[in-house]
Amino acid sequence: MGRRTPQGSKRSRLVVAAVALAAFAVLLVAVIAGRPEGGDGAGSGEVRIVPVNGIVDSATADFVTGNLDDAARDRARAVVLVLDTTGGFFEPTQRIIRKMESLQVPVAAYVARAGAAASGSGACLLLASDYAAMAPGTRLDSSLPAVMPGATADETAAAIRDWAGYIGALAGAAGRDRPWSEVMASQPLSLSPQEALDHKIVNSESLGIEPLLKQMNGFNAAAKGVIIQTEGSAIKETGMGLMQRLRHFLGDPGRAYLLLAAGLLLLSVQLVRLRPGVLAAGAILTAAGAYLLLSLSAGSTGIALTFAGFVLMGAAPLTRAQHAYLTVTGAAGAFMVAGSLLMFSGGAPFLDISPVLVITVPAAAAAAIRLASGLARRPSRRRAKNNPVARPAPMVKLP
Numbered sequence: 001m002g003r004r005t006p007q008g009s010k011r012s013r014l015v016v017a018a019v020a021l022a023a024f025a026v027l028l029v030a031v032i033a034g035r036p037e038g039g040d041g042a043g044s045g046e047v048r049i050v051p052v053n054g055i056v057d058s059a060t061a062d063f064v065t066g067n068l069d070d071a072a073r074d075r076a077r078a079v080v081l082v083l084d085t086t087g088g089f090f091e092p093t094q095r096i097i098r099k100m101e102s103l104q105v106p107v108a109a110y111v112a113r114a115g116a117a118a119s120g121s122g123a124c125l126l127l128a129s130d131y132a133a134m135a136p137g138t139r140l141d142s143s144l145p146a147v148m149p150g151a152t153a154d155e156t157a158a159a160i161r162d163w164a165g166y167i168g169a170l171a172g173a174a175g176r177d178r179p180w181s182e183v184m185a186s187q188p189l190s191l192s193p194q195e196a197l198d199h200k201i202v203n204s205e206s207l208g209i210e211p212l213l214k215q216m217n218g219f220n221a222a223a224k225g226v227i228i229q230t231e232g233s234a235i236k237e238t239g240m241g242l243m244q245r246l247r248h249f250l251g252d253p254g255r256a257y258l259l260l261a262a263g264l265l266l267l268s269v270q271l272v273r274l275r276p277g278v279l280a281a282g283a284i285l286t287a288a289g290a291y292l293l294l295s296l297s298a299g300s301t302g303i304a305l306t307f308a309g310f311v312l313m314g315a316a317p318l319t320r321a322q323h324a325y326l327t328v329t330g331a332a333g334a335f336m337v338a339g340s341l342l343m344f345s346g347g348a349p350f351l352d353i354s355p356v357l358v359i360t361v362p363a364a365a366a367a368a369i370r371l372a373s374g375l376a377r378r379p380s381r382r383r384a385k386n387n388p389v390a391r392p393a394p395m396v397k398l399p
Contacts, residue, residue: 047213047233048079056088056096056121058295059247063240065099068107077233078106078216080209081125084113088121090163097128097170106130106221106228110212111138111193127181128170130221131228132202133212134193140201141190160186173223176200209235250292254354257340260289261361264307268314268365269372298343305339313365317373333362 050067052060064081071079100107109129111118114137118126123140126132134140164186171181177200183189184201196202203219206212213230220227240248250256263285270279290303312332319325340358 046236049237051082057251059244061092061095068099072103080108083111083118083122084116085122093121133204133206256292264310268310302339302343309335336362
């Protein structure tokens with residue numbers, strides 16, 4: 001083995017320092033940028049618009065409950081949750097609904113824009129709201145959030161019954177059809193705006209925020225005993241803070257899987273070429289990806305199989321025979337595909353990993369590790385070529 005040069009050691013130390021500095025910067029941003037965007041107390045007379053998009057996760061719950069607290073503090077006339085959700089989890093959904101119940105500020109739910117849907121947790125928020133509306137071309141899907149993994153069939157059925165009763169009671173208190181609300185909370189169902197109106201699930205079909213505010217004005221929010229007053233109100237739109245956006249972005253199963261794959265790839269490369277800086281970066285990305293996947297209730301077996309696949313993929317270039325390399329690479333790819341499929345098997349539809357990622361990640365990892373192996377061997381070949389001791393002595397022709 002060749003000795004490391006001072007320049008190489010210095011470069012490795014700089015990389016490690018850069019990774020540590022980046023991690024510190026992320027933590028600092030988390031502290032100073034975790035609050036939702038929007039001005040400080042603007043006083044009474046405003047209607048706060050709060051978008052709820054994608055998966056309803058802990059970042060979404062922090063964002064929505066923070067805005068509800070701010071609306072109560074600023075004596076806002078109403079809060080409008082603009083929904084376009086693919087699903088969500090019980091705990092964040094319950095946090096938002098409990099906050100909605102605890103405040104006197106009327107909360108409206110509006111499914112918008114055309115093509116949007118309130119699925120799973122989004123439908124729960126709509127059923128629990130004081131006023132509900134849908135834009136044309138939207139739909140309202142079953143309001144059952146993702147159940148906890150590992151639950152038995154009896155436990156799941158009991159949880160669904162309890163959840164349906166809870167949501168039905170909230171919807172009934174808001175003046176909605178309780179039996180239909182319980183059906184929405186317990187059975188697969190999809191309603192258009194007109195169907196939701198016919199079943200008394202929503203209060204109106206609205207073409208936009210301003211028409212919605214006109215329709216809401218004067219409505220009796222029976223559950224809170226207040227009359228909604230939106231006439232002449234200033235509209236205040238809000239957005240997630242920087243760290244909330246990052247958490248919500250990485251909370252997508254496909255992105256969390258890519259983060260794990262990137263970290264495992266960097267760790268696997270270390271089997272053919274050790275670089276402390278790359279090793280540190282790989283460990284950080286792997287830990288972050290695994291944490292995000294576990295927070296999404298990914299199966300530990302799937303994560304373990306994916307890890308084993310990357311280890312085998314990194315060890316494949318160390319084999320000497322071509323058939324051994326192909327065998328190890330094939331086994332590694334099979335482990336990785338099986339792991340990615342098992343992570344969310346039997347879970348909610350919004351937790352599936354795209355088949356494109358399932359296929360392309362193993363292929364890209366094999367190509368990247370093969371390239372890294374070739375680059376690792378090139379310096380040793382160059383040194384052997386330039387080393388006069390290693391060269392054979394020239395032939396001398398005798399007379």
